[in-house]
Amino acid sequence: MDIRNQHYNLGEWNDLIERSLADSNSEPLLNLAGDPDPIYDAIFVGGGAAGRFGAAYMKAMGGRPLIIDAWPFLGGSCPHQACVPHHLFSEAAEELDRMRWFSDELFFPKFDSSRASILELVKVFLAGRGTAHAFMNWQTKEQLEAEYVLNAHATIIDKNTVEAAGRRFTTKNLVLSMGARPVDPEIPGLDLDGVYDFVSLVEELDYEPTQCVIIGGSKVAMEYGSFFNATGCETTIVSRSPLMRTKALHHVDEDLRTYVVDGMRKRGMTILEGAHPVSVNGTNGRATSVTVRLESGEEAELATDFVFLGTGERPNVGQAQEALGIDVGETGRVVVNKRMQTSVPGVYAVGDMIDGPMEMFKARKSGVTAARNIMGEDLEFDFTEYPDFLHTTYEVTWVGLTEAEARAAYDDVIIIQMPPYVEGLDTPNLPLPCAEGTMLYAFRKPELSGFQKLVVDGTSRKVVGAHHVGYGAKDAFQYLDYLIHRPEGLTIDTLGWMNELFLNPEHFVQLSRLRAGRKRLENL
Amino acid sequence: MDIRNQHYNLGEWNDLIERSLADSNSEPLLNLAGDPDPIYDAIFVGGGAAGRFGAAYMKAMGGRPLIIDAWPFLGGSCPHQACVPHHLFSEAAEELDRMRWFSDELFFPKFDSSRASILELVKVFLAGRGTAHAFMNWQTKEQLEAEYVLNAHATIIDKNTVEAAGRRFTTKNLVLSMGARPVDPEIPGLDLDGVYDFVSLVEELDYEPTQCVIIGGSKVAMEYGSFFNATGCETTIVSRSPLMRTKALHHVDEDLRTYVVDGMRKRGMTILEGAHPVSVNGTNGRATSVTVRLESGEEAELATDFVFLGTGERPNVGQAQEALGIDVGETGRVVVNKRMQTSVPGVYAVGDMIDGPMEMFKARKSGVTAARNIMGEDLEFDFTEYPDFLHTTYEVTWVGLTEAEARAAYDDVIIIQMPPYVEGLDTPNLPLPCAEGTMLYAFRKPELSGFQKLVVDGTSRKVVGAHHVGYGAKDAFQYLDYLIHRPEGLTIDTLGWMNELFLNPEHFVQLSRLRAGRKRLENL
Known part of the structure; x- marks a missing residue:
């Protein structure tokens, strides 16, 4: 189905995707420029985060990428099965948690656990996931102007040839971005229902x-x-x-x-x-x-x-290894250098196919790294250091060194934290830290109001680590990561002179300021 | 009451503060070093955010500050009547709003507005505010080691002399940090109950x-x-x-x-x-x-x-103007230069007493600016540019230029926003932006899931403004403010190469990356 000249709106895209998913015989969706036998700069096999961002960047640089994906939508597993439902469920968890702790207190009604349903939230996700898919198909075509073939299984013939939708596509480079799937433990009984x-x-x-x-x-x-x-x-x-x-x-x-x-x-x-x-x-x-x-x-x-x-998860190396002879490591990850080049020249691997955290920043930036190297830039992407996070009913975020790692690396480590770094204070009943998301906890259940720690090298005065449990700080850690890893680092003096937006979820700015006046730093 | 050698824990501080507040004849609380007739480097008249941070910084630098406050606690109006209750109420508003929109949907019960009570939340605040007071008294004494006299009205005799608690205190400098109070409109009927x-x-x-x-x-x-x-x-x-x-x-x-x-x-x-x-x-x-x-x-x-x-609010200039002859502007704000110096040498004014936003960053940093200048540094604090925010049922945050301001200043302004900058797309039903705090909205009520906009000068490729409505981005704007106002600014290339923590509340990192490959930038 040639959709090149169709400028679908989001609703139309949604319908098309849903129809394609529902019918296993549905046609491939071809968004191709239409010139005969083009030679692409790169074919991205897989249009998830890595492939889509890599192709978009290549196109923006003036290159010619093609994305091929077996699903009828771009974005890969993230909006379909992975990070998006996880975030929906984590938000529900945070909300349910608050409703439970405050059951029959204040404006919260008595908690009715019969209303809280895993199955219902899964259905909410399923009913809504199509719109994110539709948006990515729309955006990639209309705003990012990348060519793609969707709803079509790709067969890699060699490093310059991929078959899909009954056609052969020729390319100078191949970027493997097929993602990963959950890996099962080796125990009996996993085939049972439930x-x-x-x-x-x-x-x-x-x-x-x-x-x-x-x-x-x-x-x-x-x-x-x-x-x-x-x-x-x-x-x-x-x-x-x-x-x-x-x-x-x-x-x-x-x-x-x-x-x-x-x-x-x-x-x-x-x-x-x-x-x-x-x-x-x-x-x-x-x-x-x-x-x-x-x-x-x-x-x-x-x-x-x-x-x-x-x-855990394992890459979908599929027939790529056989067809190409690329090196694959013991854990099933494709071996690449910092340019995302595999052992076969002209073949790149990105996203969850390679080592490192299976996180969005790595997926997207590794795709972009492949694209930029293919386009002639000499760019290395080092993802050995990065900010990290997970959700429980809290957002948990961290970057840089732990206190113990810092003590092993530096002579004079200073800790600035909330609750404060002091013995004998009644910290479980201390309503600090508090900020948006923990104000009600701070006032009624102070032991639930979170934890935060800044780790500083007292000699250089540089922040070497930051750690946070609570709400609302995750976004900031993107910038803290950049600031502490830039060549000049981030001193407690610079941090302490920033303009805080009170009640900032992490109190690092003002706590740093309370210590920055000292020549010799001290814990707080 | 001499508390110098009392090392109260938080519960003991809380009791002492509550007893002092309850009894109008309660004694002043003296935390003084005890040497006869000391000469302070500065007396901070008022121990709110500005006075407390200024004194703490001066002490950290090796100076000798004294704080005097009429209340039996430090921290001023913020934890007692202003920003802290506001944040508690705003969190309640966000939560109530979600419970209302989702009334009888998913795990949310039918919304019972009879449970939602302004009066009850005021009581929650009143019952809890003492702990923040206790913490600040404790921290300022035990960790920051600043001297103070609390629960004592200060009378300014001259710029070197202040009377409080029946004593005269001598100082080289005076820092006025008495805060502000709400100002009434000039209409009849304001003396009525209600x-x-x-x-x-x-x-x-x-x-x-x-x-x-x-x-x-x-x-x-x-x-x-x-x-x-x-x-x-x-x-x-x-x-x-x-x-x-x-x-x-x-x-x-x-x-x-x-x-x-x-x-x-x-x-x-x-x-x-x-x-x-x-x-x-x-x-x-x-x-x-x-x-x-x-x-x-x-x-x-x-x-x-x-x-x-x-x-609005008006500074508590009180008898300071009479006693000192300092210049006060038309709006009642004390006139200061960028060193926080008033028209009278040796007299400084800080916090809500001076021009500029009545926000925490300005209060604290103006106090610190006074302290550092008194201690011999030549430091100017310019608060003409700063990140700003307010709460409705959302967190609303912004920094730098608006789109219109940028268009007036630059020839080639690029907008990167969510929902996207495009005509004809069905954006009210688009579940983007979404992130923690707007996931449920995105999936069920997409028009409520927020708004975000990045304003870029296409020529220099620098971010000149950022704007956000949603949740979880406020903390990040502290760092965005620093990054875009530093001399080299923040280009879309640097921003687009940061490590996003997906689903980041503002999607500026990844949206920038989708455009950064282009030599000539375009809207997204």
Whole structure:
């Protein structure tokens, strides 16, 4: 179906996408310039965050990219199954959490857990996800002017040739941006009904879980677990490593971790750390329990009607490895250098196909890095340092070094935090920090009002780490990351002279100012 | 009462403050080093944000400050009557608003407006405000080590002498930091019961308002009005100027203004712009209506049981002007230079006593500026440019130039915004922007999911303005303000290469990236 000259509005795009998804024989959607046998600068195999941003950047630079995606929409798994539903569910979790803590207090009615439904929120997501898809198809065509073929499976013939929609496309370069999928632990019973991961959750859930066992200790495990628990589904997390002490997360400050994990337990979650899943057990084809080997060595059987796998993801390398002979690492990630070049010249890999965090900034910027190198720039993208976050019923955000890492690296480490860094003060009843999102907590349940810590090298006076649990600071950490990692860094003096917007969710500006007058810095 | 050697914890401080407030004959609280007849580097008359931060900074630099305050606590009006209750009420407004829009949808029960009470939230604030007071007394004594005399009225004798608590204190410099108080419009009827400002609201409200007329169009009017309305109190704002087009607010983008004011109307508020209050009318000593001259010239009588004054504030110059002969401007603000020096050498004025926005950053930094100049630094504080914000049921934040201001200043202005800058797209049904705090809106009521705009000079590629309505971006604007006002500015290229934390409340990083590849920038 040639849509080149169709300028669909969002509603029309939505209809077309929904029709395409509903019909497995639906036609490919061709948005192609129409010249015979073009040679593209790059074909992006996969139009998720990495492919779409890479192609958009290449087009903006004057290059000629083509995106091919098996789905009838751009944007990939994020708006369809991954980050967007996760954020919707996390917002619901935050809201449910507040309604629970304040049940029958102030303007909050008695909390009615029968209203809080995982299944209903999944349906809300499904009913609405098409609009984000429609927007990305529209924007990429009308504003970003990139060519694409959607609803068409790509077969890589060689590094200059891709087949899709019954046609052959020729390209100078290939950018693999096929994303990743959840990977299952190797235990029996995962084929039973009632076992889900974040993909099948949104695609297949058809009943309301009442008890949940989560296998794995990943971000996904913590985020979805916090959501399930907030709806009233009794939730147990079974994790080999202590939560937030997995290899996938770096720079997790121990005080932050304690606040977060204690907070999950305080909300009724059972968290079994050092525990190994043994099997999922069932009756009549349906999961009814999970057998777990506890840290003590004993086995326990956890009754459940819902098992959720949060054990990580693995790239969709598919037939690309066979067709191209690219190097793939032990974890299934495609090996690339800092230009996103694979072992085969002219072939790039980006997004969740390569090492590093499976986060949006890396996906998009790795796609752009490939595009810029293809277009002749010599650009390296180093994602070894980055700001990170996760959601429980809080937003948890961090960047730079932990207190312990800083103490190992510097002689004179200064901590500025809220509640303050002092012994003997009654901090659980201290309504600080407080800010938008924690004002009601601060006034009524002060121990829930969050945690924040700034780590400073006292000698250079530079901020080397920042850590926050609460609401409303996540956006700021994008800029803090930039500021502390720029060559001149961010001194406590510069930070303390910024213009705070009171009540700022993190109080770093004003707390820094209270100490910046000192030649020799001190904790606060 | 000499408390120098008492190391009270927060609970003990709280008790002492409450006892002092309750008893008009309570003793002054003396936290003094104890040496005979000290000469201070500065006496800060008033221990609010400006005085406390100024004194703390001076002490940190090795100077010797003394704070004197009539209240038994430090921190001034902010935690007692002003910004802290405002933030508590604004958070309640946001929450009530969400509960109203989602009444009987999803996990939200049918909204019961009888539960939402202004009076109850005032009581929540009153019950909790002591802890913030206690913390500031504790922190200033134990961590910041500044001397103070509290619960003692200061009388300025001359620029080197202040009397308080029956003693004379000698100082090299005087810093006036006595704050401001609400100023009433000049109309009859304000002495009736049922007429409040933000001070008397928290101190004196003793019934539940059902109808409210707000006189004035200030931030306070918009913020408290949004709160009253969210509780179910039928609210009318009577403002001479269109909202957000007052002299006190600069750089208000027209699209942002429209989104905000339309949003207030959409929530049932009546906003009478170009309207002048004529009188408050009453029966049996109680306000029952407000007479207003409408823009058309007609008069209208608005029935009400609650009148709220949001017409601005005026400094507490008190006897300082008489005793010192300092210059005071027409609006009652003390005249100072950029070093916070008044017309009398050795006398400084800071915080709400001087021109400029009555905001926290200015209060604290002006206090610090005075301290640093007194200590021998040559430091100017220019607060003509700053990031600004207000709350309705949204957080509204802006910095730099509006689109119109930018078009007047630059030839090639580029707008990057969400919903996108394009005609003919069905943007009211577009669930973008979305992010934490607007996910549920985006999926169910997309027209409520906010607005954001970045203004770029296409020639230099520098960001010259940023504007946001939604949640979670306020903290970031502190850093955006710094970044766009630093000498090298912030180009769309640098911004577009930052590491976004998806779903970032403002999408400026990734939207910039979608355009940054172009040599000649375009709108998005």
